[in-house]
Amino acid sequence: MASNVSPGAELDSDAPALTCGRCGRLALLGRRFRFASQAHSGQLLCLRCAPRHPPVLRRALLTSLVVGTALTLINQGDALITATLTPVLIWKIPLTYFVPFAVSTYSALAISRD
Secondary structure (H helix, E strand, C coil), X not given: CCCCCCCCCCCCCXXXXXXXXXXXXXXXXXXXXXXXXXXXXXXXXXXXXHHHCHHHHXXXXXXXXXXXXXXXXHHHHHHHHCCCCCHHHHHHHHHHHHHHHHHHHHHHHHHHEC
């Protein structure tokens, strides 16, 4: 039977064995996240499932859309208006959307760490 514990990960012998509410994997100390919900006192998720938690994803996507669009218009607005897209600009625009997505996701996970 395969173990769900990552190689090199240590178990806290004093902590009870807690499993992810979505996939059932062992949620290790420092790698588990608790999200408040209306139905439960808190849903416990592992590091693999937490970034895919629908409220976290929804908030990160909305933040990325708003902040990424504003930054793209500020930084590359002139190139977009004149339709002078360069290869450098082609990779800068997706990166401009990715950074707020990553920051929002990291912030949600950092505050929800159990």
